[in-house]
Amino acid sequence: MFPKFYVMARPQRSKRRKSLSKLSEQKEPTEEQKLEAQRKMCGEKKRFAFKGDAERLAAEYGLGVYKCLVCGGWHFTSKPPDPT
Numbered sequence: 001m002f003p004k005f006y007v008m009a010r011p012q013r014s015k016r017r018k019s020l021s022k023l024s025e026q027k028e029p030t031e032e033q034k035l036e037a038q039r040k041m042c043g044e045k046k047r048f049a050f051k052g053d054a055e056r057l058a059a060e061y062g063l064g065v066y067k068c069l070v071c072g073g074w075h076f077t078s079k080p081p082d083p084t
């Protein structure tokens with residue numbers, strides 16, 4: 001006849017091996033991950049198909065515009081407009 005604690009005291013599963021392998025998986029972001037981040041940034045922003053439209057509205061907010069390499073449209077930027 002075993003004491004009750006013998007039944008309850010199960011050895012805990014070690015998570016050390018799992019966490020170690022997780023650490024070793026930390027790498028630089030891949031190109032895909034970078035693109036995904038760009039897509040997210042792009043998707044959250046107001047997009048204009050034409051620079052003129054973007055500039056006109058951006059001027060009202062004192063913002064600049066830049067051509068988005070992700071969607072090919074134009075977004076607002078807090079940076080001053082590029083004089084070129």
Ligand SMILES: [Zn+2]
Pocket residue numbers: 042043047068069070071072073075
């Ligand atoms: Zn975009």
